[in-house]
Structure formats: C-alpha cells, structure tokens
Amino acid sequence: MPGSSTSTRQANLAGSACVAPSPVSTGGGKSEGLNGPLRIVHVLDRLDLGGTEKAVMKLVRGLEPEVFEHYICALRGTAATGGAWASGVTVLHPGGDGAAFQFNVPRLVRVIKEVRPAIVHSRNWGGIEAVIAAWLAHVPVAVHSEHGYELEMASGLPFHRRLLRHVAYRTATAVATVTDDLRRYHAAQAWWNPEAIAILYNGVDGQEFRPQPLARDTARQRLSIPGDALVIGSVGRMIPLKDFETLLKASEIMAKDTPKLYILLVGSGPELSRLRNYAADSPRLTGRAIFPGAVDNVAHMLNAMDIFVLPSLMEGMSNTLLEAMAVGLPVLATRVGGNPEIIADGECGYLFTPREVPELVGQLKTLLQNVRRRSDFGRSARERALQHFSLEQMLQRYRDLYINLAMQHGAVTAATTYVRN
Numbered sequence: 001m002p003g004s005s006t007s008t009r010q011a012n013l014a015g016s017a018c019v020a021p022s023p024v025s026t027g028g029g030k031s032e033g034l035n036g037p038l039r040i041v042h043v044l045d046r047l048d049l050g051g052t053e054k055a056v057m058k059l060v061r062g063l064e065p066e067v068f069e070h071y072i073c074a075l076r077g078t079a080a081t082g083g084a085w086a087s088g089v090t091v092l093h094p095g096g097d098g099a100a101f102q103f104n105v106p107r108l109v110r111v112i113k114e115v116r117p118a119i120v121h122s123r124n125w126g127g128i129e130a131v132i133a134a135w136l137a138h139v140p141v142a143v144h145s146e147h148g149y150e151l152e153m154a155s156g157l158p159f160h161r162r163l164l165r166h167v168a169y170r171t172a173t174a175v176a177t178v179t180d181d182l183r184r185y186h187a188a189q190a191w192w193n194p195e196a197i198a199i200l201y202n203g204v205d206g207q208e209f210r211p212q213p214l215a216r217d218t219a220r221q222r223l224s225i226p227g228d229a230l231v232i233g234s235v236g237r238m239i240p241l242k243d244f245e246t247l248l249k250a251s252e253i254m255a256k257d258t259p260k261l262y263i264l265l266v267g268s269g270p271e272l273s274r275l276r277n278y279a280a281d282s283p284r285l286t287g288r289a290i291f292p293g294a295v296d297n298v299a300h301m302l303n304a305m306d307i308f309v310l311p312s313l314m315e316g317m318s319n320t321l322l323e324a325m326a327v328g329l330p331v332l333a334t335r336v337g338g339n340p341e342i343i344a345d346g347e348c349g350y351l352f353t354p355r356e357v358p359e360l361v362g363q364l365k366t367l368l369q370n371v372r373r374r375s376d377f378g379r380s381a382r383e384r385a386l387q388h389f390s391l392e393q394m395l396q397r398y399r400d401l402y403i404n405l406a407m408q409h410g411a412v413t414a415a416t417t418y419v420r421n
Contacts, residue, residue, distance in 0.1 A: 037069035038406055039117040043108070045126020047074035049294075050237065051319045052123050052147040055178075055202055055394075062395045068402070071115055075104050075127060108133035118411035119402055123147055125161060131168040140411035143401070144168055145176040145200065146186050148316030149337060151241045157189045165190040173405055176200045178317040179338030198401065202317045203394025206386045209326035211378075212303050219304035223290050229262045230368055233305035235298055235320040236312075238269030243334075243355065246311040248278055248285065250360040255284040258368060266301045268294040302327040306374065307367055313354050315339055325349075325385040330377030332363050342389065348381035 042056050060070045108130055112120060121143040122130035134142035157165070169175045169192050176198040177183040187194035220227060232251060236242045244265055251263045263285065265275065272291065279289035295301055298320070302308065308324035308331045315321075315337035322342065324331055331349035333339040345351045350363045367374050406412045 037065065037067055038119065038402060038412065039069045039071070039115065040119045040121060040402065041071045041073060041112060041115055041117040041130075043073050043075065043120060043122040043127040043130035045074070045124060046076050047072065050148075051202070051316065054319055055147065056123075058203065058205075058391060058394065059398055062391065063399060067399075071117065073108070073111060073130075075108075105129050105133045105136070109137050112137040112139060118406050119143060121145070125165075128164060128168050131172045135171050140409045141173045141402075141405045142171065143174045143176065143405070144172045145178070146182050146316075147178050148182070149241070149314035151314065153185075154314060162189050162191070166192065169196075173409060174198060174401065176401070178202055179341050181337050181341065182316055200397050200401070201389055201394060202319055202322060203389055203391040204319070204322040204326045204385055205391045206326050206382075209299050209302065209323045211328040211382070212299070215300045216303040219300045223264070223292065223304065225262050225264070225290065225304065226260070229260045230258060230307075231262045231264050231305045232307050232309060232364065233264035233266065233301070234309050234311070235266040235301065235324070236310070236318075238265075238267050238271035238275060240271060241313055242271075243311045243313050244271065244275055245278065246355055246357055246360065247309050248275065248282075248289065249357045250309075250364060251289070252282055252284045253357070253361050254364055254368070255288060261288060261368075263289045264301065264305060265289070265291050266293075266295055266298065298323060299327065302329060305329055307332065307364065309360070309364075310334065310339065311354070311360070312336060312339075317342070322385055322389050325381035325389075328378040328382040330367055330374050331381055332360065332367075342384075344380070344384055348377050348384050 044053065044056065047053060056072060060072070112133055117139060119141040120130055120134035120139050122128055123145050124147055128144060131142050131144050165186065169190055175196065177186060178200055180199055183194050183197045183199055186192070187197060217227065225231060232247070234244060234247060238244065248263065251261065255261050272293070276291050279285040292301070302324050308329040310318055310321050310331065310333035312318070312334055313336065315334070317338040321331060321333060321339065325348065331343060333343055333349065333351060334354045335351040336354060340351060343349050343351060352359045352363060367377070
C-alpha cells in the first residue's frame with residue numbers, strides 16, 4: 001500500500017480485487033501528488049480483456065511512472081484472461097473471484113481511504129458507485145467515463161440507471177465519454193448537458209499496429225491460408241452485439257464467385273461455437289472460414305487480412321477498428337455509435353447499415369474487384385488513424401485531464417513540476 005517500494009504489492013483492500021502496477025516509492029500517507037506521483041484508482045466492473053480494460057492498460061503502461069501511480073480495483077472479480085495484460089502487477093482476490101456485490105459503496109470507501117488517491121476514475125455502469133464512494137472518502141477528484149454500449153441499451157436505459165447516472169454526474173468532478181455519439185446518448189439519458197461531458201478518444205499504437213509483409217506471410221502459413229487468397233476478417237468478442245453472422249452470410253454470397261476467398265474471425269466468446277457450426281454447415285464456407293480463437297498477437301492476424309469488417313449492431317469506440325486502420329487495411333463498418341467518427345466514408349472505407357447483407361456484399365465486391373482502391377483506402381486508413389487517433393494523443397488527453405483537475409481541486413500544489421509532452 002502507500003509507502004511500498006516493491007515491484008508488486010499485495011494487501012487485503014476491504015474485499016475488492018485490486019491490481020497495483022510497479023510503483024514509485026512515495027514514502028507518505030497523504031494523497032499523493034504533493035511529494036510524489038499523482039495516485040489514481042481506476043475502478044472497473046471486472047478485470048477482463050475488453051475495450052475499456054485495454055484503454056486502462058494503455059494508460060498504466062503509457063503514462064510516466066514518475067508522474068502517475070495507478071491502482072486498479074475490479075469490483076466483481078477477474079475473467080479467466082484478466083490481469084494477463086499487465087506484466088509486473090499483482091491481481092488480488094480477497095473477496096473471491098467472481099463475487100457479485102450489487103452495491104459496493106461501503107467496501108469502496110474503505111478501499112479508497114486505505115489507498116488515499118488524489119483521483120478516482122470509474123468507468124461504465126459497473127463502476128459508477130465509485131463516484132459516490134470517492135465523495136464519501138473525501139477524494140479531491142472523481143472522474144467517471146462511459147466507454148461503450150450493451151445490446152439492451154438500444155431501447156434506452158431503465159429509469160433507475162438514468163437517475164443514478166444523473167446523481168453520479170452531479171457528484172463527479174468530471175464526466176467523459178470516448179465518442180461524441182456516446183456523449184449525446186448519455187447526456188440525453190441522464191438529463192445532462194452534453195457540453196459538460198468531455199470526449200477522450202481511444203488511441204492506437206502505430207508502431208505495434210503497422211503493415212508487416214513478413215508477419216502477413218507467417219500468419220497465413222500458420223493458419224493454412226494460401227498466399228494469394230483474398231481474406232476478409234474481423235476481430236472481437238464473439239457475442240450477439242458484434243453480429244458476426246452478418247459477415248458470414250455476406251461471405252457465403254461472395255464465395256460463390258470468389259474461389260480464393262477466405263474468412264478470418266479472431267476472438268472468443270459465447271457465440272464462437274455457434275458461428276463455427278454455421279460455417280461448418282455451409283458448403284460455401286467449409287474450409288474457408290477460420291476461427292483461431294483468442295490470440296496474443298492481434299497485429300499479425302490483422303496483417304493476414306485484405307479487408308476488415310466490423311458488423312456490430314452497436315459500438316462505442318472500437319479499438320480493433322483503429323488497429324485495423326493502423327495496419328493499413330480498408331475498413332467496412334456499420335453506421336452506428338462511434339464508427340462514423342472514426343471512418344471517413346469513401347476515403348478509407350465504407351459504412352453500411354446493420355444486418356444489411358446485400359449492402360455489405362456490394363461494398364465487398366467493390367473492394368475485392370479493385371486492388372487499387374483497396375490499396376488507396378488502406379493507406380488513407382493508416383494516415384487517418386495516426387493523425388487523429390494515435391496512442392500519443394490519447395495519453396496526452398488523459399495526462400492533461402488528470403493534472404489539470406488535480407491542480408484545480410487542490411490535490412497538488414502549484415510548485416509541483418509535471419512533465420507535459
């Protein structure tokens with residue numbers, strides 16, 4: 001806990017699961033930022049490998065350790081793969097992994113008082129009670145951010161969720177979303193002014209995700225995909241919200257006149273077996289649809305593709321869409337959520353209507369039959385990703401948010417010197 005100088009620390013924090021990245025020793029019990037790194041507690045529903053958790057991972061790894069010290073509290077446990085993304089950290093399960101506490105305010109107050117952070121940053125509905133806990137624990141700054149959609153949100157939020165969000169937004173020091181679409185949605189649902197909500201776009205590492213011809217060849221050999229095949233692919237959790245079945249249906253139609261067509265769907269989830277069975281039962285897709293499951297090197301899988309498709313029914317801000325663009329792939333995505341904010345329609349890809357198989361087929365035909373357009377779209381996609389959605393820009397947005405709020409609310413002194421890139 002505070003004052004520890006070991007590379008990993010374990011403590012019983014009032015029954016919540018917490019992760020403490022390799023810290024800088026502060027040697028004090030006060031809210032840090034006065035004489036040491038600015039201490040931040042990130043509160044998540046679960047420690048998993050979804051888009052929200054990946055955003056936190058990027059912050060933990062990317063923000064300067066001499067300026068920021070991070071703690072991550074997972075209120076309802078850790079998924080089987082959770083925690084694996086942060087090397088050098090200790091995942092604690094004092095309450096038992098998977099414990100389903102319905103309201104964590106008392107537990108969180110005890111956790112926060114023990115850690116004594118300058119900032120508590122909660123994310124999504126699963127962590128929203130941390131705003132109230134931070135206020136009760138007299139934390140100088142409480143930030144709440146919304147990162148995505150769930151399928152049941154399409155018809156609007158239940159009244160109790162709208163009301164609690166309104167209370168949390170009033171209590172928080174700052175509220176943010178990752179897209180303008182999410183900002184407008186949650187402002188309307190929580191009876192809140194959209195102008196009072198900040199936008200913190202996700203970012204992509206353009207060095208990790210870049211065109212790699214060697215990786216393309218290696219990945220295709222490993223997956224038994226011919227070098228001259230035309231590969232349509234996607235990456236994501238295999239859940240109904242992602243609607244990968246629409247991509248398989250479009251691929252069935254395309255396969256009739258495209259003998260070298262292959263489909264590569266990367267990821268795991270409850271829909272995986274059903275999608276595999278769908279492909280196995282289709283004469284046109286048998287032997288052409290490949291499901292490698294969850295993989296360690298997504299960049300290699302993306303390099304194996306020629307076209308990336310995101311057929312989601314709803315979407316916050318897709319990390320995999322940014323990653324595909326950074327790899328230099330032309331992208332097709334549904335006209336939902338933050339996708340129109342990411343894709344320049346007709347310049348680096350196309351947008352299509354959810355579940356509209358004929359529309360998707362028409363766009364796929366255009367790209368598969370026009371090598372020049374695929375190349376131009378791919379080049380424009382990478383340029384757009386790096387210009388507007390780079391990891392460096394994302395880190396700078398969070399860096400400025402945290403430091404400015406900490407200074408405005410007395411968590412640091414004016415004499416404290418911070419690195420600003």
